[in-house]
Amino acid sequence: MSVPADPALLRALSAVLTPSGAGDIVAAGLVETLSREDTTVSLVLRVPPGEEGPMTRILAEAEAILAAQAGVERVRGALTAHRPEPPPARTPPPRLLTGARTVIAVASGKGGVGKSTTAVNLAVALARRDLRVGLLDADIYGPSLPLMLGRPDHRPQTLDGKMLPIEVWGLHAMSIGFLVEPDQALIWRGPMVMGALQQLMGDVAWPELDIMVIDLPPGTGDAQLTLAQRVSLTGAVIVSTPQDIALADARRAAAMFAKTQVPVLGLVENMSFYCCPNCGARSEPFGHGGARAEAERLGIPFLGEVPLLPDVRASADGGTPIAAAAPDGVAGLAFASLAAQVAGMLARRLA
Numbered sequence: 256m257s258v259p260a261d262p263a264l265l266r267a268l269s270a271v272l273t274p275s276g277a278g279d280i281v282a283a284g285l286v287e288t289l290s291r292e293d294t295t296v297s298l299v300l301r302v303p304p305g306e307e308g309p310m311t312r313i314l315a316e317a318e319a320i321l322a323a324q325a326g327v328e329r330v331r332g333a334l335t336a337h338r339p340e341p342p343p344a345r346t347p348p349p350r351l352l353t354g355a356r357t358v359i360a361v362a363s364g365k366g367g368v369g370k371s372t373t374a375v376n377l378a379v380a381l382a383r384r385d386l387r388v389g390l391l392d393a394d395i396y397g398p399s400l401p402l403m404l405g406r407p408d409h410r411p412q413t414l415d416g417k418m419l420p421i422e423v424w425g426l427h428a429m430s431i432g433f434l435v436e437p438d439q440a441l442i443w444r445g446p447m448v449m450g451a452l453q454q455l456m457g458d459v460a461w462p463e464l465d466i467m468v469i470d471l472p473p474g475t476g477d478a479q480l481t482l483a484q485r486v487s488l489t490g491a492v493i494v495s496t497p498q499d500i501a502l503a504d505a506r507r508a509a510a511m512f513a514k515t516q517v518p519v520l521g522l523v524e525n526m527s528f529y530c531c532p533n534c535g536a537r538s539e540p541f542g543h544g545g546a547r548a549e550a551e552r553l554g555i556p557f558l559g560e561v562p563l564l565p566d567v568r569a570s571a572d573g574g575t576p577i578a579a580a581a582p583d584g585v586a587g588l589a590f591a592s593l594a595a596q597v598a599g600m601l602a603r604r605l606a
């Protein structure tokens with residue numbers, strides 16, 4: 256059976272430039288089909304009008320790149336004539352959050368893996384690197400940021416019709432949780448979801464920021480896709496626990512970002528191992544190494560392991576993120592390392 260090829264192959268193809276040299280063939284939409292059957296990969300490239308000559312060379316280049324990928328033994332490449340131009344699309348709605356130089360989404364395929372914990376601590380660790388950092392809790396189904404930041408009862412002030420983000424732990428933060436009563440069940444119907452997200456992004460007086468960290472809702476549904484389309488995401492960090500079931504969901508999240516052409520900055524393994532707070536002994540209740548192996552399989556960076564520590568939960572519940580409460584502890588250092596890698600990957604955009 257033929258299946259869509261994994262995101263690593265698509266990423267490999269993005270090294271091939273278009274005939275004009277402006278952009279790559281993936282971003283330019285020239286990859287018509289990329290599928291895989293066991294060790295055989297099939298590739299069909301679309302020929303833009305008048306580019307038949309250079310596209311033959313580009314197809315050969317793309318075939319050579321695919322043939323060099325792990326697990327690929329045979330590549331079947333073909334060119335196809337250009338499609339008729341689609342009717343002019345309606346003007347797309349304006350992009351949101353344009354005041355941030357970079358925007359990264361923290362995502363998970365599954366709830367409860369520590370996505371919000373990672374987003375908050377990553378944001379705090381980035382702010383500790385003297386970056387101007389925003390944190391947007393877009394997890395409209397279960398906003399946990401107000402509690403994790405120690406401001407469960409905060410209500411935003413407004414200035415000139417826009418809400419002011421809260422300033423806490425060196426961050427500028429906003430959450431849907433600041434707008435609804437605590438414990439109020441958030442049951443959103445489709446159009447309301449985008450309305451709420453639009454409000455969080457467009458109706459807030461965000462200052463100029465180096466990095467906006469968005470805590471996405473868990474899963475790979477409409478809210479995540481819409482957000483990826485409305486915000487120019489610089490990249491995504493995927494959080495998983497080591498179990499196979501969480502990793503399968505992480506894989507789905509990676510595929511979603513590949514589909515929306517958002518680069519995945521890497522995979523973080525949360526609750527990776529347990530450190531006994533008394534004796535410091537290490538154990539691995541959920542197994543170990545799964546996320547690293549999965550990252551390798553997907554061809555994305557592995558961004559490190561965050562330990563399962565009672566202090567991480569206690570400090571989140573107590574409103575002081577562990578990256579601020581104990582930056583030199585084992586979890587604080589894990590988040591500092593994550594922040595250093597993310598800042599490194601964004602360095603060109605932040606220079």
Ligand SMILES: Nc1ncnc2c1ncn2[C@@H]1O[C@H](COP(=O)(O)OP(=O)(O)OP(=O)(O)O)[C@@H](O)[C@H]1O
Nearest residue numbers: 366367368369370371372473562563564567568571
């Ligand atoms: N490394 C860790 N060590 C100990 N507790 C953790 C760790 N990471 C997360 N937790 C705890 O696990 C619970 C779930 O974490 P969190 O809310 O961050 O998950 P989530 O993936 O954002 O969930 P959802 O998206 O469903 O809200 C919280 O109580 C949090 O304090």
